[in-house]
Amino acid sequence: MKFRIRWRIVLPYVILLCAQAIIFASVLPPILRHAYQEALVNEQSPNLTTFYLVTIILVILAIVTVLLLSLYVSTQTLGPLEKLTRAAKQMGAGQFDEIDIPKPSGEIIEIKELSEALRQTVEQISAQINALTNERSKLAAVLSQMTDGVLIADSGGHVQLLNKAAERLFKTEESQALGRSVVEVMRHHAIVDLWTETREGEPKTITLEMGSDHKFLQVFGIPLSADLPGSTMLLLQDLTQIHRLETIRRDFISNVSHELRTPLASLKALTETLLDGALEDPPAARRFIVRMDTEVDNLTLLVNELLELSRIESGRTTFEFQRILPCKLLSAPCDRMALQADRVGLNLRLNCPQDLPPVFADPDRISQVVINLLHNSIKFTPAGGQIEVSAWLEGSQVVFSVKDTGVGIAEKDLTRIFERFYKADRARFGGGTGLGLSIAKHMVEAHGGKIWTESEEGSGSTFFFTIPVA
Amino acid sequence: MPRFTLDREIHLIQDEVLLLGSLVEQALLNAVDALRRRDAEFAHQIERADEAINEKRFAIENHVLILIATQQPMAHDLRLMAAILEVITELERMGDYAKGIAKIAAGLANDEILVPIREIGFMADIAVSMLHRALGAFIAEDVTLAYSIAEEDQQVDELYNTVYYKVVQNMIANPSTIDNTNHILWVLHNIERTADRVTNICERTVFIATGDMLELDTSDDEKDV
Numbered sequence: 001m002k003f004r005i006r007w008r009i010v011l012p013y014v015i016l017l018c019a020q021a022i023i024f025a026s027v028l029p030p031i032l033r034h035a036y037q038e039a040l041v042n043e044q045s046p047n048l049t050t051f052y053l054v055t056i057i058l059v060i061l062a063i064v065t066v067l068l069l070s071l072y073v074s075t076q077t078l079g080p081l082e083k084l085t086r087a088a089k090q091m092g093a094g095q096f097d098e099i100d101i102p103k104p105s106g107e108i109i110e111i112k113e114l115s116e117a118l119r120q121t122v123e124q125i126s127a128q129i130n131a132l133t134n135e136r137s138k139l140a141a142v143l144s145q146m147t148d149g150v151l152i153a154d155s156g157g158h159v160q161l162l163n164k165a166a167e168r169l170f171k172t173e174e175s176q177a178l179g180r181s182v183v184e185v186m187r188h189h190a191i192v193d194l195w196t197e198t199r200e201g202e203p204k205t206i207t208l209e210m211g212s213d214h215k216f217l218q219v220f221g222i223p224l225s226a227d228l229p230g231s232t233m234l235l236l237q238d239l240t241q242i243h244r245l246e247t248i249r250r251d252f253i254s255n256v257s258h259e260l261r262t263p264l265a266s267l268k269a270l271t272e273t274l275l276d277g278a279l280e281d282p283p284a285a286r287r288f289i290v291r292m293d294t295e296v297d298n299l300t301l302l303v304n305e306l307l308e309l310s311r312i313e314s315g316r317t318t319f320e321f322q323r324i325l326p327c328k329l330l331s332a333p334c335d336r337m338a339l340q341a342d343r344v345g346l347n348l349r350l351n352c353p354q355d356l357p358p359v360f361a362d363p364d365r366i367s368q369v370v371i372n373l374l375h376n377s378i379k380f381t382p383a384g385g386q387i388e389v390s391a392w393l394e395g396s397q398v399v400f401s402v403k404d405t406g407v408g409i410a411e412k413d414l415t416r417i418f419e420r421f422y423k424a425d426r427a428r429f430g431g432g433t434g435l436g437l438s439i440a441k442h443m444v445e446a447h448g449g450k451i452w453t454e455s456e457e458g459s460g461s462t463f464f465f466t467i468p469v470a
Numbered sequence: 471m472p473r474f475t476l477d478r479e480i481h482l483i484q485d486e487v488l489l490l491g492s493l494v495e496q497a498l499l500n501a502v503d504a505l506r507r508r509d510a511e512f513a514h515q516i517e518r519a520d521e522a523i524n525e526k527r528f529a530i531e532n533h534v535l536i537l538i539a540t541q542q543p544m545a546h547d548l549r550l551m552a553a554i555l556e557v558i559t560e561l562e563r564m565g566d567y568a569k570g571i572a573k574i575a576a577g578l579a580n581d582e583i584l585v586p587i588r589e590i591g592f593m594a595d596i597a598v599s600m601l602h603r604a605l606g607a608f609i610a611e612d613v614t615l616a617y618s619i620a621e622e623d624q625q626v627d628e629l630y631n632t633v634y635y636k637v638v639q640n641m642i643a644n645p646s647t648i649d650n651t652n653h654i655l656w657v658l659h660n661i662e663r664t665a666d667r668v669t670n671i672c673e674r675t676v677f678i679a680t681g682d683m684l685e686l687d688t689s690d691d692e693k694d695v
Binding site: 181190192 | 481484485488489491492493495496499588594595596598599602605606609
């Protein structure tokens with residue numbers, strides 16, 4: 001360690017000492033000389049009291065001035081140093097807002113430099129902390145809002161992070177899950193296996209169905225060796241909805257094929273029979289061709305309804321809404337079906353108060369809906385039964401109902417009958433596409449209404465639908 | 471630090487129990503799925519997978535016995551080990567039930583017989599949900615949750631009775647299908663027994679926490695039928 005003399009601090013003391021020396025040297029000798037001279041004149045021992053007095057005074061003065069000078073120097077250096085130390089401690093405690101670095105006065109350059117350096121450090125660290133906090137807030141926002149689940153676990157299999165979506169998937173909370181094992185949190189052997197394999201180093205993906213909710217998940221295992229050594233991330237995509245739609249689509253195609261196959265098979269059988277020789281027998285041939293005609297009609301009906309359904313579902317149907325009285329909506333379809341009902345021995349009654357307010361509807365479409373409902377009632381009500389069509393006002397909706405005394409619908413089928421192709425009782429259903437109610441539902445909903453049914457097996461069913469008042 | 475090691479060992483065993491539970495849940499849901507889709511190949515897979523369940527059960531038993539021998543746990547920890555031995559046995563039985571359902575699914579694969587698959591699906595979902603939460607309660611030693619899950623067994627029993635009745639009626643109406651319809655009754659029985667065994671797990675949860683071995687299953691199955 002080199003010893004250097006800090007002249008800026010030492011100089012004042014040197015000057016003071018010199019001054020004191022000069023004062024001592026200039027004041028004391030004359031007093032001494034004077035005392036001795038007097039003693040010579042008076043032939044006595046010298047009276048040194050004055051000398052001693054002045055010496056003591058001078059010494060006290062000297063001490064005091066040194067003390068004063070020390071005090072001055074300390075405050076110049078130690079004061080600022082104390083403030084800087086306090087500021088440094090505050091930095092350590094993270095209290096960046098309260099730091100106050102005093103502008104150093106005084107001549108001591110080292111303290112000035114220290115002050116300046118500390119001030120810069122505080123600014124830099126503050127800026128860094130702000131940037132990091134911003135970054136963290138952004139990430140936290142993304143993690144909590146994203147729909148995919150994110151789970152991060154360390155090499156020991158303890159959960160380090162669990163975002164909101166993952167909390168929902170595993171039915172837990174991050175605060176509960178932190179530090180717990182992946183097995184305890186995820187409770188699924190296949191996902192745990194995925195984690196184990198990914199931990200070894202390679203990313204991997206699996207799809208699986210999880211739990212009694214039958215959630216369909218795609219899980220990505222991603223090693224985080226670069227960013228978080230030893231940790232692994234699991235990204236969980238909930239594909240349940242997509243999977244469901246896929247299943248519906250697949251079932252629909254399979255259903256359509258099935259429905260088409262039956263009339264086509266009949267047609268094939270009939271043409272084969274004709275070609276095999278029935279053509280030579282005109283009356284028989286005619287019978288066959290009539291049957292073929294019926295099958296073609298059935299096929300055409302099916303295809304038309306399918307097209308209709310597809311148009312409605314993709315929103316391509318045009319509706320021509322108009323203000324129309326509910327009873328006018330009902331009269332045409334009821335008239336049309338009255339004959340059919342009569343033919344099978346059923347009593348069809350229309351119960352519609354004339355004072356109902358007009359509704360906003362497309363009469364042709366609603367007519368279709370009513371015809372469909374009546375058609376079903378006729379099909380499922382044995383001879384001697386009743387069918388009643390009514391309408392009434394409920395709040396801002398007009399409620400329409402078609403009530404029959406037919407065979408009714410089983411409870412388990414009640415919500416499903418509006419599905420495409422769903423036929424509650426296949427044996428009885430016979431002909432018909434199974435699409436009628438599905439189309440009816442779309443029509444009613446396009447009007448802003450609802451359609452539903454109440455039924456009791458053995459007593460009959462009532463179909464209700466609503467249309468808002470105009 | 472023996473306490474630290476003991477805790478770590480216990481946690482490892484608990485994790486193993488949870489994994490075994492997950493295998494069993496999967497087996498049950500898969501078996502019902504195989505029945506739903508009449509997929510014989512899948513059903514055979516499930517039957518083969520039962521081996522893994524059995525192996526795991528024995529591995530855990532081993533682990534527990536070693537821990538008891540070497541660490542000599544006392545009081546709560548000892549009860550926990552005893553309970554785990556019991557629980558893994560229940561789980562292994564449930565695995566066997568799932569295997570049974572899969573066997574039946576394989577057998578019915580080419581049959582046209584009507585299966586009340588929706589009701590069976592509901593029952594299985596409830597039973598698996600019960601199992602999932604019961605195991606969670608077991609690990610967390612949540613007595614309140616254990617009690618409430620045990621009560622859900624009633625739902626399964628009610629469903630069982632309803633579907634049983636319907637299936638028997640079907641049998642009477644179509645005597646030619648008796649053999650296969652009988653198998654459906656076994657499927658129902660297996661699921662109902664699964665839910666009962668979950669109740670046993672709940673009883674063990676109460677046991678660990680309180681030291682009392684209570685009977686939480688209030689229904690008397692034989693009597694109700």
